[in-house]
Amino acid sequence: MAVTIKDVAAFAGVNPSTVSRVIKDSPSISDKTKIKVRKAMETLGYTQNAAAKILASGKSGAIGVIFPPIENKQSRPFFMKILSSINEEARNNDITVAIATGHSIEELEKQVRLMYSEKRVDGFIVLYAGQSDPVRQYLITENIPFVLVGTPSEMQNEITYVDNDxxxxxxxxxxxxxxxxxxxxxxxxxxxxxxxxxxxxxxxxxxxxxxxxxxxxxxxxxxxxxxxxxxxxxxxxxxxxxxxxxxxxxxxxxxxxxxxxxxxxxxxxxxxxxxxxxxxxINVARLGEVAVEKLSELINSDDKSKIYSEKIIVPFYLKERESVK
Amino acid sequence: MAVTIKDVAAFAGVNPSTVSRVIKDSPSISDKTKIKVRKAMETLGYTQNAAAKILASGKSGAIGVIFPPIENKQSRPFFMKILSSINEEARNNDITVAIATGHSIEELEKQVRLMYSEKRVDGFIVLYAGQSDPVRQYLITENIPFVLVGTPSEMQNEITYVDNDxxxxxxxxxxxxxxxxxxxxxxxxxxxxxxxxxxxxxxxxxxxxxxxxxxxxxxxxxxxxxxxxxxxxxxxxxxxxxxxxxxxxxxxxxxxxxxxxxxxxxxxxxxxxxxxxxxxxINVARLGEVAVEKLSELINSDDKSKIYSEKIIVPFYLKERESVK
DNA sequence: CTGAAAGCGCTTACAG
DNA sequence: CTGAAAGCGCTTACAG
Incomplete structure (x- = not known):
């Protein structure tokens, strides 16, 4: 039905593995072949199958955004705003974002565990920083890449976080x-x-x-x-x-x-x-961007411990209006 | 590394296909076998690999939520609230939710197209109802399952939507x-x-x-x-x-x-x-729930045209406070 | 009620 | 620089 790597290979007269290499722009492929294959992809209207890629590569190309379990917090405009900026930055890096919410911390933890164990996401951005949180504890224990938006009250040295000063x-x-x-x-x-x-x-x-x-x-x-x-x-x-x-x-x-x-x-x-x-x-948009950048680094680094515990401080500015004289 | 269906099968002394059938609680498997296999899954700590399931079954088990392209709208509490309720209802049905946002309608459409062509999602919930929207047009043309939250100003007969009266x-x-x-x-x-x-x-x-x-x-x-x-x-x-x-x-x-x-x-x-x-x-939570329910029906129906163009009206109630005498 | 086999669409050592 | 092959972890007709 849908056009696959095989179709493209046949059309271009090359092996499917070559097509795969062209897709990731591998330096070992000649420009001539690249052009030929790209043309074939174009004319056939090829798009990658995400599931196949994930299965074969072991990487999901997706990140999870974890919202706080408290109901009323979700009405704060902050969350929608940062979600937008996270998604934007993620899209620019070909990353999909999935979300985790829950009324209770237990529900939330369950969803996070499931997302990760099913390999739907490679890592998480946590949008709250309350103390001794079981979700965060789980992420740390399992050595799952994550970055926190806000400042944790404990284990600051083990956690990568972005915040304002x-x-x-x-x-x-x-x-x-x-x-x-x-x-x-x-x-x-x-x-x-x-x-x-x-x-x-x-x-x-x-x-x-x-x-x-x-x-x-x-x-x-x-x-x-x-x-x-x-x-x-x-x-x-x-x-x-x-x-x-x-x-x-x-x-x-x-x-x-x-x-x-x-x-x-x-x-x-x-x-x-x-x-x-x-x-x-407090520059929420920048907070979201940086969170995605840092998480990507964590996910793609071989030695995760090396870049752990980074803190990124995002600058703020004053918006002057009418309430101060 | 991770425990697979094969490991479970070996442990329980059955064929992998049997394990697969137990997972989906197939009626053709005996209770005795089910119990045995479930025990094996439990002791080995098995969780499904989402990518493999998606690739083999052709269904992603995920839906996309499309936000309006206009910046300031995203600050409205409505969006965060409905996103939460969508995600909750989705989780109860083992559905993952991914999101699509964009500053411009073009960006948005690009992301939606990509999500669908990569088979990352099976369908969409559209959170805005402006008229003659290219994103919606794309969904209709390609016959992609979607439900609209709000009332469309045109093609009401071709679109499934949920709204208040x-x-x-x-x-x-x-x-x-x-x-x-x-x-x-x-x-x-x-x-x-x-x-x-x-x-x-x-x-x-x-x-x-x-x-x-x-x-x-x-x-x-x-x-x-x-x-x-x-x-x-x-x-x-x-x-x-x-x-x-x-x-x-x-x-x-x-x-x-x-x-x-x-x-x-x-x-x-x-x-x-x-x-x-x-x-x-206006019962935003219910709006979100119903949207997920209807989208699931659309996705799982064989004859999509049969249940198209349904409208679901969610009841409202008055919250009395201090501003009316 | 259960097994054996093929296949989903990619990626990635391994050769050459 | 490119090909052939194996494999990722599931699902699902097909048999029996």
Whole structure:
């Protein structure tokens, strides 16, 4: 039915193995033969059969993207955005991407194990960095190539990961506001878990001390949140910033006239309603690209241990809008 | 290296073909043999090699999910949500999902063609319904199984699609507000393109006329939007509702005390800041499930034309919150 | 109910 | 630089 390597070989008057070599552009084939074979492929409309290639070569040419098992996280625009950029970069390298999701961590692990044991994928990109995760543990134990997007809280030396410099992000946030003459700056969060929070807050705190400014950690609670003398506030992410702004308004204060709001991630939420939020863009697209690049290296390296434990820090930039004065 | 069907056969003392039949639970194999073989698989830790299965059977056991080529759409929570539910339903049926994305329609089509010609997938779920789309055209021409999420504006008779009843949604919106004694109800949109808008608006209009109420179509423009006597407003989606509420506030009016706001889709945007938005939930999870079910039927049917052109309407429900009085 | 055999469409040492 | 052959791990008529 479909045209195979054999058909092409017959048409071009060569052996099927020669066609195979032409496909991968083997240097041992003469240009003359290559041209002839390529012409045959063209006129017959040949396309490779992925399954046959995988079976014969032992490589799937596909990678798996693992989403966090928590439901609500999946609504974050981050995931769709990084998936797009991963897929794009993968396509440019002739890699297919398959996905793994699950309501529970058990479901997720089951799917990941199956994908790998059936040899549907050569490796994984993990999109969450929670601590002591069984899925990640499995990948490490079985020595399966993977790269993490985010910073793991443990075994940083055994894992290849790509992330922003969250501590620097915290520092830069303070620096930016301080340069605008803010002297009382607090940090607002709705979670104190995770390396992202820890590092951003640490950076915030260090820079605050260094510049001799005042401020503290404010835990956001919808019914009970108030600023108390702050002229500016740094918020963990854009949706939270939206809520913070509303709370500030309810206090009878205006953003940015009375208090400035600076946030992170630069997601859709940042430019939904006014004041549009000034927010650090963490370059999600680049994060995805780099993840694919690194994973490819891991998959294709013979000595996997050699390039393990690399960390890639992707630069960020500030998207200035209306919420800071 | 990995354990194969041969190893299992040797261990159980049967022919490899018997093992293959046990795997697919063929009725022609005796229970005694099944038990014996399954035990062997268990103790040896056997898992199927997907590539070999695909090559031998001619079926990939995978489906492709095609995302719209437009960048900003991908930030909508809808896509991540439906992808999750598609993947979940697929996993329950031992189907893998691969994705196709692209900045341009050309890129997208290229990827789709490649996926299919390499036999990486058996069929597709298309997540957008714009008119005269080359990707969809390709699928139809080549007679490739696919189902559309949304309502196509042409060739409705040739395409299997799943969607909500958008016209009914428009009617129900009016009915709900009318029952709360609203008499002046307008419909707000920021786009007049697409079947979704058309049908919701048509439903709105019919019901408005039927109940002898007043109201009109309001085009949202950030700098220039005002309500003019409306006691309630129906908005195309949640993010837009957020903007509409802000505009209403700027007019010195309160939601819901002065004007009620009712919206569609029940996305994350609906419960971000107060007033939380009363919104119709369009049951995205179910949409995804049904899409997978129908696609499976298409793929496995011998006479594809027989079940073509089915439409599946998924029910919706109203999520009541704070924006309607 | 089960076995033996051919075949799916590639890749890759091995020869020459 | 190219060919002939074996093999990747399954499935599936065909026999019996």
């Amino acid at each position: 969250n501590k620097l992000l915290g520092k830069e946030a303070v620096a930016y506001l301080a340069d605008k003459d803010h002297k009382h700056i607090s940090f607002v969060t709705d979670t104190e878990e995770g390396v992202v929070f820890e590092e951003r807050y640490m950076g915030f705190h260090e820079e605050l001390v260094k510049r001799d400014l005042v401020g503290k950690l404010l835990h956001f609670d919808e019914n009970n949140f108030k600023v108390d003398g702050e002229s500016a506030v740094i918020v963990m992410d854009d949706p939270l910033a939206l809520m913070v702004i509303q709370s500030i308004n309810k206090q009878g204060l205006n953003v940015p006239d009375d208090v400035s709001v600076l946030s992170f991630n630069n997601s859709v939420f940042a430019s939904l309603i006014h004041p549009y939020i000034t927010s650090f863009d | 958008n016209k009914l949604l428009g009617k129900e919106a009016v009915a709900y507000l009318a029952d709360k004694d609203h008499k002046h109800i307008s419909f707000v949109t920021d786009t007049e393109e697409g079947v979704v808008f058309e049908e919701r608006y048509m439903g709105f209009h019919e019901e408005l006329v039927k109940r002898d109420l007043v109201g009109k179509l309001l085009h949202f423009d950030e700098n220039n939007f005002k309500v003019d006597g409306e006691s309630a407003v129906i908005v195309m989606d949640d993010p837009l509702a957020l903007m509409v509420i802000q505009s209403i506030n700027k007019q010195g009016l309160n939601v819901p005390d002065d004007v009620s706001v009712l919206s569609f889709n029940n996305s994350v945007f609906a419960s971000l800041i107060h007033p939380y938005i009363t919104s119709f939930d």
